[in-house]
Amino acid sequence: MNIYADFHHRIAAILETIVASGRLPAELDLNRFVVEPPRDPSHGDLAANAAMVYAKEAKASFSNPRQLASEIAFALAEDQDVASAEVAGPGFINILLKPEVFGRILRRALELGADFGKGAAKAAGKVNVEYVSANPTGPMHVGHGRGAVFGDALANLLEFSGADVTREYYINDAGAQVDVLARSAHLRYREALGEAIGDIPEGLYPGDYLKSVGATLAARFGDSLLERPETEWIEQARAAAIEGMMAMIRDDLAALDITHAIFFSERSLTRGEAGDQVAAAIAALRADGLVYEGRLPPPKGQPAEDWEDREQTLFRSTAFGDDVDRPLLKSDGGYTYFASDIAYHKTKIDRGFALLIDVWGADHGGYVSRMRAAVEALSHGRASLDVKLCQLVKLMRAGEPVKMSKRSGDFVTLREVVDEVGRDAVRFMMLFRKNDAPLEFDLAKVIEQSKDNPVFYVQYAHARARSVLRQAHVSIPEHRLTTAAFEEADLGLLVDPGELHLIKLVAQFPRVIEAAAGAHEPHRLAFYLHELASALHGHWTRGKDQPQLRFLNEEMPNLTIARLALVKVLAGVLSAGLGVLGVSAPDEMR
RNA sequence: GACUCCGUAGCUCAGUUGGAUAGAGCAGCCGCCUUCUAAGCGGCAGGUCGCAGGUUCGAAUCCUGCCGGGGUCGCCA
Numbered sequence: 001m002n003i004y005a006d007f008h009h010r011i012a013a014i015l016e017t018i019v020a021s022g023r024l025p026a027e028l029d030l031n032r033f034v035v036e037p038p039r040d041p042s043h044g045d046l047a048a049n050a051a052m053v054y055a056k057e058a059k060a061s062f063s064n065p066r067q068l069a070s071e072i073a074f075a076l077a078e079d080q081d082v083a084s085a086e087v088a089g090p091g092f093i094n095i096l097l098k099p100e101v102f103g104r105i106l107r108r109a110l111e112l113g114a115d116f117g118k119g120a121a122k123a124a125g126k127v128n129v130e131y132v133s134a135n136p137t138g139p140m141h142v143g144h145g146r147g148a149v150f151g152d153a154l155a156n157l158l159e160f161s162g163a164d165v166t167r168e169y170y171i172n173d174a175g176a177q178v179d180v181l182a183r184s185a186h187l188r189y190r191e192a193l194g195e196a197i198g199d200i201p202e203g204l205y206p207g208d209y210l211k212s213v214g215a216t217l218a219a220r221f222g223d224s225l226l227e228r229p230e231t232e233w234i235e236q237a238r239a240a241a242i243e244g245m246m247a248m249i250r251d252d253l254a255a256l257d258i259t260h261a262i263f264f265s266e267r268s269l270t271r272g273e274a275g276d277q278v279a280a281a282i283a284a285l286r287a288d289g290l291v292y293e294g295r296l297p298p299p300k301g302q303p304a305e306d307w308e309d310r311e312q313t314l315f316r317s318t319a320f321g322d323d324v325d326r327p328l329l330k331s332d333g334g335y336t337y338f339a340s341d342i343a344y345h346k347t348k349i350d351r352g353f354a355l356l357i358d359v360w361g362a363d364h365g366g367y368v369s370r371m372r373a374a375v376e377a378l379s380h381g382r383a384s385l386d387v388k389l390c391q392l393v394k395l396m397r398a399g400e401p402v403k404m405s406k407r408s409g410d411f412v413t414l415r416e417v418v419d420e421v422g423r424d425a426v427r428f429m430m431l432f433r434k435n436d437a438p439l440e441f442d443l444a445k446v447i448e449q450s451k452d453n454p455v456f457y458v459q460y461a462h463a464r465a466r467s468v469l470r471q472a473h474v475s476i477p478e479h480r481l482t483t484a485a486f487e488e489a490d491l492g493l494l495v496d497p498g499e500l501h502l503i504k505l506v507a508q509f510p511r512v513i514e515a516a517a518g519a520h521e522p523h524r525l526a527f528y529l530h531e532l533a534s535a536l537h538g539h540w541t542r543g544k545d546q547p548q549l550r551f552l553n554e555e556m557p558n559l560t561i562a563r564l565a566l567v568k569v570l571a572g573v574l575s576a577g578l579g580v581l582g583v584s585a586p587d588e589m590r
Numbered sequence: 591g592a593c594u595c596c597g598u599a600g601c602u603c604a605g606u607u608g609g610a611u612a613g614a615g616c617a618g619c620c621g622c623c624u625u626c627u628a629a630g631c632g633g634c635a636g637g638u639c640g641c642a643g644g645u646u647c648g649a650a651u652c653c654u655g656c657c658g659g660g661g662u663c664g665c666c667a
Contacts, residue, residue: 036606039613049609052647065647089610090647135667175667266667296664299592312664323593323663330665337667365594366662389595392660433603436595438660440602445616449629452616460629471626508606515606527604530614541631544623552626589629 002510003105007046007095008035014075015050018068023061028054037508044084044094045504048072051091065091102503103491109506109569110487114576116569117509119162119517125354126164129155132253132260132359133170136245137181138207140252143361145414146439147390149430149582151359152258153522154388156580161517166353167260170344173242174266175337181205181245182238186225188214189237193223213244255418256427257582269343270335278335281343281378282313282328290316290377296324315342320373338367342374349379356385357520362436365389386520391438393430398444421447424583428455431526431581449589454530458578459586461533464540465571466587468551472564475554486565493562496549498539502570505532509573513580522581529577536570 012030019028033050051058051069062068069087076085076095083096109116131151134144152167159165172178184205191197192214200206217225217240225233246263253259269277285291294314298307314325315338328339348356356375360367368387375385395402395412402412418426425446432454433439449456472481479485494503508528516524543550551563575585 034606034609036609038610039606040610043610047609052609055647092610137667172667177667299663307664310664314664327664332665334665336665341667362595362661364662364667368594389661391595437603438596442602451630453629454615456629457615460627464627464630468626474626512606519607523604524606527614528606530604534614537630538632540626541622541628543626544628544631547625550626589627 002514003097003101003507004035004037004046004511005514007048008033010079011035011048011050011072011076011093014072015054017075018071023058024054025057028057037504038092038094041501043088043092044086044096046095046097048093048095049091051087051093055091069093099492099495102500102507103494105507106491106494106503106566106569107487109572110483110565113483113572116572117513117576118160119510119514126166126352127158127355127357128166128168128348128351128353129158129357130168130170130348130359131155132249132258133172134249135172135177136242136249137177137205138245139209140249140414142393142395142412142414142417142441143390145256145417145426146393146430146435147359147361148253148256148258148414149427150388150390150435150522151357152256153427153431153581154357154359154520156582157513157517157522157525158520160576160580161513163355163517166262168262168264168348169260171242171246171263171265171267172337173238174270174340178238178242179234181210181241182234183230185210185213185217185241185244186230186233186237189217189225190214192218193226209248210241210244213241216240216244252413252415252418255415256423264344264347266340266344269340269347277347278339278343281346282339284346285315285342285374285377288377290319291328292316292325294325296327315370315374315377317370317373317377320376322369322373326370338370338374341371342378345371345375345385346378349375349383354383356383358385358387360387360389362389362391388435388520390435394438394440396440396442396444398442402443417441417443424459425453425455427581428458428526428583431522432530434521434523454526455583456589457537458529458533458574459583460589461536462571462574462578462585463587463589464536465567465574468567469564469571470587472552472560475552476557476560476564480557480561481564483568485561486568489562489565490558491562491565493559494566498535498542498549499563499566502532502535502539502566505535506566506569506573509577525577526581529574529581532570532574532577 015024015028015030018024019026033048033053035046035048038044038047051065051072054068055065058068066087069091073085073087073093076082076093081098081101083098085093085095088094129151132144132148134140155165155167180203187197187200187204188210217237221236225236282291292314293311295309295311312327313329315328317326318324326338327336330336345356371387372385375383421443429441429446430439445453446455451457494500512525512528516522551560551567553560578585
């Protein structure tokens with residue numbers, strides 16, 4: 001299905017025969033070369049760099065890479081799918097495929113329908129994608145939204161490529177911040193019972209969103225939590241606050257069509273049925289000799305006034321490439337956040353995940369190497385962790401930055417943005433950028449219905465394709481417009497350069513999915529869809545000047561059916577691709 | 591000071607994990623609507639890929655050193 005992977009195999013087979021003839025060494029790594037679409041279309045359909053990659057190994061039997069290339073090209077020319085194979089430049093092998101190969105790909109895409117581009121289930125094992133994991137202390141802001149959309153699209157992408165994916169959210173409900181939240185909620189509780197609370201004191205969360213938590217507490221406990229010391233109500237206040245905040249966060253995520261399969265509570269690590277899992281994780285590391293009591297050098301740079309040189313419990317993360325060993329216990333004896341996180345990641349490993357992906361904000365970048373070290377240590381190398389960092393989002397409106405300040409309380413929440421511009425715009429724009437590059441998000445531009453707005457540009461391409469298919473029903477009998485009829489169409493009639501370009505882009509779809517999934521980079525799919533949309537718009541407009549290029553042509557019914565088959569596949573790829581990104585593919589844009 | 595991400599057209603950014611003559615959108619200029627949606631398309635112009643070395647058949651991409659910007663830097667999460 002992926003012709004690039006397919007030809008990689010064929011060329012590898014040719015190399016093997018040369019190995020068998022003794023002119024290349026037996027231990028040749030046949031995965032080192034690539035088969036890819038050449039940048040310049042005049043170079044053919046496929047380009048392989050095998051001869052140059054193996055130039056060193058070939059030195060003994062071939063005087064230069066071109067000689068090896070020409071032997072490979074000669075063998076390839078025998079392939080029934082190859083129109084020509086030529087050596088170019090320093091030793092590229094440029095392959096031109098016979099037209100029927102593309103017809104076959106198109107037919108295959110028709111047969112597979114929505115499954116076209118999907119990968120076969122990989123034996124690599126289960127994948128866990130942890131994303132969002134925003135503290136349950138308030139509404140999500142736009143930065144959280146980027147991580148949320150990125151993680152969700154990545155999970156979709158991995159699933160589409162054949163992986164077994166679990167989406168997970170880690171609730172940070174154990175630290176001092178949630179105690180502050182609980183106190184803030186208790187204040188709102190008193191307010192709900194009719195007390196005048198005045199201004200919210202410094203150090204507590206001022207947001208109105210805690211009012212409903214206060215009301216819940218009042219309804220649930222009446223005034224029974226009123227005249228009591230904090231130790232007697234904080235438990236209840238905390239539970240209600242976290243519950244309320246998580247409900248709000250889930251609601252905000254739902255507005256973006258994001259749902260997690262598992263919400264994992266940090267508190268459950270020490271208070272759950274499994275006992276103290278943090279202690280267990282530390283014990284496991286200690287058993288491997290990776291935990292010790294020792295001292296750390298003071299941090300360089302900014303002088304820390306409260307620095308105190310003391311002996312502490314440390315994880316030997318330097319054994320796995322970290323810069324310094326990391327503390328597991330705080331001075332008050334409690335676990336550090338890192339210790340809890342170690343235990344959390346241990347549960348992921350114990351639950352059988354082979355690949356862990358964490359999506360974090362860029363401000364946590366300094367945390368990556370210690371976490372990777374922990375995963376490597378805990379899993380004894382059987383599981384790997386990839387941390388994807390999402391850079392900041394700069395919110396703009398018509399080119400002017402939108403001021404966001406938490407202090408004045410007028411910061412823009414994710415929900416406000418989604419409500420203003422819509423789920424599709426938020427999702428696509430968040431994905432139309434590499435995750436580790438800062439993102440400018442212009443509220444005015446993303447609702448603009450023009451080619452300046454990539455969301456509409458791609459959706460419009462899909463709508464146009466669907467429009468042609470709708471239009472076809474006016475003049476063409478129903479029985480000729482079935483998928484079966486399309487599969488039987490003479491696709492060899494599609495010879496216009498514009499059509500061929502579109503078909504070749506379609507042929508790249510499985511490769512794009514594979515590459516984007518392998519690199520954990522959903523933005524590659526977004527850019528591919530934009531390119532495909534552009535090719536479709538271009539071909540469409542050419543039909544304005546040259547009516548014979550239009551998809552519908554009443555004088556040539558067989559050609560029309562072949563073209564409609566192409567349009568159907570185009571709509572399918574656009575729809576599937578947008579689906580992976582979590583963006584809708586409307587049938588019309590009116 | 592250490593670590594990390596970034597630096598590509600005037601602006602916002604891609605660049606297929608090292609490939610051939612570095613691309614797209616905006617902004618600027620010039621064109622294309624009787625006909626499947628002009629919410630679109632075509633063309634022109636625009637570059638020392640931050641700088642300097644190195645690695646090799648080949649570097650925007652990998653390594654080293656500088657310059658500039660963001661982030662982080664025992665006990666917060």
